[in-house]
Amino acid sequence: MAAAAEAAESDAARGDGFRGMLAYMRCMLCRHGTAQMRADAQIALQALDAHSSLRAGVLVCEALSYLLDDELDLADPILAHAYDVGLYTQAGPATAAAAALRGLVALRHKDWDEAQEHANLALSVVEARHLQDYLEASIVYAVAAHVASHRGDVRASSDYLAELCDFVLC
Secondary structure, eight states, rough: OOHHHHHHHHHHHHHHHHHHHHHHHHHHHHHHHHHHHHHHHHHHHHHHHTTHHHHHHEEEEEEEEHTTTHHHHHHHHHHHHHHHHHHHHHHHHHHHHHHHHHHHHHHHHTOHHHHHHHHHHHHHHHHHTTTTTHHHHHHHHHHHHHHHHHHTTTHHHHHHHHHHHHHHHO
């Protein structure tokens, strides 16, 4: 009986933050489809502290669930919020990913100026936070290469693709 009480106290001490982290992990795994991914993101957002640096990543995952369902207009405002939350909580990887994914949304809408703006924001986060070796940098380099290619800047596009290849092949 004492062991059960201690276990219950331990679970209570971990509180909602632990429940939020577990929901975030389930969201990232996306084992049961995009609707469950969104549900797990909502659980995580409700459970995590308002100042948690994980919140930006959770928002990116929620937005990804919409992107995977080709619901670009639902994803974009969530990505904008994720970017702001990432800046506030200093969650560099999620901030860079949010900006790059907003660039991807702009690419899909053929809004090249906005895509360029978001690619520049994402690149500045990667450089300022030294995130070149993070997974999130791969989408940043891919979007930046696409935008540079569209504007005819072959050298920049090649440089971003080289960064992407260095990352992928490491």
